[in-house]
Amino acid sequence: MMRVLIVDDERNIRLSLQKYLILEHIDSESVESGERAIAYLAQESFDAVIIDLKLPGMNGQALLEWIQHQGISVPVIMISAHGHIPDAVQALQAGAKDYLVKPFDPAELVIKLRSLVEDGEKVSGNSPVPGKNGLIGVAPVMERLSAQIDKLAATDVTVLLTGESGTGKEVAAREIHRRSAHPDEPFVAVNIGGIHEGLIESELFGHEKGAFTGALTRKQGLFELAGKGCLFLDEIGEMPLPLQVKLLRVLQERKIRRLGGLKDIPLSARIVSATNRDLEAMVREGRFREDLYYRINVFRIELPPLRERREDIPLLADHLLRNLSSRMGRPKPNLGPEVVEKLCSYSYPGNIRELENILERALIYGDGRNIRPEDWGFPDPKAVEKREAPPFGEPPENPCLSSTQVPQSPGVITQESTALGSLEEIEREAIREALARCQGNRTKAAKELGISRKTILNKIRTYGLSC
Ligand SMILES: Nc1ncnc2c1ncn2[C@@H]1O[C@H](COP(=O)(O)OP(=O)(O)OP(=O)(O)O)[C@@H](O)[C@H]1O
Numbered sequence: 092m093m094r095v096l097i098v099d100d101e102r103n104i105r106l107s108l109q110k111y112l113i114l115e116h117i118d119s120e121s122v123e124s125g126e127r128a129i130a131y132l133a134q135e136s137f138d139a140v141i142i143d144l145k146l147p148g149m150n151g152q153a154l155l156e157w158i159q160h161q162g163i164s165v166p167v168i169m170i171s172a173h174g175h176i177p178d179a180v181q182a183l184q185a186g187a188k189d190y191l192v193k194p195f196d197p198a199e200l201v202i203k204l205r206s207l208v209e210d211g212e213k214v215s216g217n218s219p220v221p222g223k224n225g226l227i228g229v230a231p232v233m234e235r236l237s238a239q240i241d242k243l244a245a246t247d248v249t250v251l252l253t254g255e256s257g258t259g260k261e262v263a264a265r266e267i268h269r270r271s272a273h274p275d276e277p278f279v280a281v282n283i284g285g286i287h288e289g290l291i292e293s294e295l296f297g298h299e300k301g302a303f304t305g306a307l308t309r310k311q312g313l314f315e316l317a318g319k320g321c322l323f324l325d326e327i328g329e330m331p332l333p334l335q336v337k338l339l340r341v342l343q344e345r346k347i348r349r350l351g352g353l354k355d356i357p358l359s360a361r362i363v364s365a366t367n368r369d370l371e372a373m374v375r376e377g378r379f380r381e382d383l384y385y386r387i388n389v390f391r392i393e394l395p396p397l398r399e400r401r402e403d404i405p406l407l408a409d410h411l412l413r414n415l416s417s418r419m420g421r422p423k424p425n426l427g428p429e430v431v432e433k434l435c436s437y438s439y440p441g442n443i444r445e446l447e448n449i450l451e452r453a454l455i456y457g458d459g460r461n462i463r464p465e466d467w468g469f470p471d472p473k474a475v476e477k478r479e480a481p482p483f484g485e486p487p488e489n490p491c492l493s494s495t496q497v498p499q500s501p502g503v504i505t506q507e508s509t510a511l512g513s514l515e516e517i518e519r520e521a522i523r524e525a526l527a528r529c530q531g532n533r534t535k536a537a538k539e540l541g542i543s544r545k546t547i548l549n550k551i552r553t554y555g556l557s558c
């Protein structure tokens with residue numbers, strides 16, 4: 092029996108279509124939003140999808156793009172309101188197979204469905220191929236960002252990526268490199284905040300044998316290793332002032348010299364920097380050199396917080412879940428519509444990394460088949476018992492919850508918690524575990540928790556943790 096998915100926010104249309112189709116021996120599921128449709132399409136196979144172009148939240152066009160992006164080969168029929176035919180035509184150009192204009196005769200829909208399915212286009216919704224694009228997102232802001240990347244990737248312009256922690260700055264940097272003229276050259280990422288201050292210079296510029304005590308051999312620096320590729324200077328705001336002067340000189344002169352060396356080596360790599368700090372404020376406060384700021388900020392890309400592109404949450408959740416489960420060597424569990432809805436209602440102060448942490452936690456503590464909201468919080472049963480607020484209620488205004496709430500995910504950590512005696516213990520334990528997993532690397536642990544390096548350093552001090 093043919094099986095189709097109907098995506099329309101008008102309940103009457105969904106119900107009347109379903110009634111009509113069943114009389115024609117066509118099985119159907121219906122959903123009211125693009126987000127819910129994704130949850131279905133990621134798990135189940137359909138012979139065709141009928142999509143209303145005008146949907147609240149993720150619109151029909153975005154859903155069509157998601158289907159294409161995922162490589163799901165299901166024929167799509169678009170439904171457009173009278174007066175919006177140009178949009179339907181645009182959808183055809185984007186890969187939809189056909190369209191109908193409201194109000195339409197359901198018999199016409201059935202004819203179209205039968206002819207499409209007889210064309211032999213069978214869906215394989217269970218095995219979408221991974222997207223070609225590393226930067227997942229169909230929200231308008233992401234489309235604009237992707238177009239910007241396309242433009243600048245063709246040049247060798249210096250780029251500054253800004254945005255909150257976990258918004259995908261590194262993913263964007265890799266995407267710039269991937270779309271550049273030299274994608275086969277190295278992509279070298281260096282976390283300025285993660286290298287011991289005394290070592291940054293020799294890491295970046297390299298050194299000659301005997302340049303300083305301990306320099307037993309000659310070493311190429313990261314600028315050199317990047318060749319004609321890309322050098323990604325992550326957490327550039329952490330760069331100490333004396334080194335900022337040296338970096339400025341390198342960028343001005345496009346040459347580097349190894350420590351203790353005499354020879355100039357031309358700099359061929361593109362420089363992409365990233366920060367989640369307010370560099371302009373740092374410049375005003377004299378903590379970041381203004382001249383360097385202008386050098387690195389030739390082309391600026393601001394990565395939006397996840398809460399400003401909620402329509403991408405189902406896509407990202409699906410993508411992250413696929414990666415996480417394959418890394419764990421497990422089948423990808425189900426992500427039911429209710430779960431998708433819950434995921435979409437949260438504010439994610441730790442952005443995509445926090446979403447990833449939540450899903451990872453759910454995978455570890457879940458039953459292996461389904462992703463369940465009860466597995467999202469802290470695994471400590473005491474903590475779960477003490478939970479007062481629902482795990483995914485109204486998003487908190489501030490990344491730091493009020494003193495009466497408990498953490499909603501590993502990435503949300505309270506500043507001061509007085510209401511719950513054990514909250515500090517839970518937080519301390521979460522940080523201790525993250526540090527252990529990251530072999531004491533505080534920057535990595537902070538990233539994993541979706542908090543800033545500064546916060547983790549404060550917490551380590553407060554809790555007297557050693558790493
Ligand atoms: N558009 C995207 N598509 C797919 N995955 C993404 C996307 N953006 C981010 N991610 C995933 O989210 C996580 C965080 O991304 P990334 O490390 O690039 O963030 P970031 O902005 O560099 O964070 P930080 O400021 O903490 O360093 C990674 O696991 C990454 O794979």
Ligand SMILES: [Mg+2]
Binds near residue numbers: 260261325365
């Ligand atoms: Mg990063």
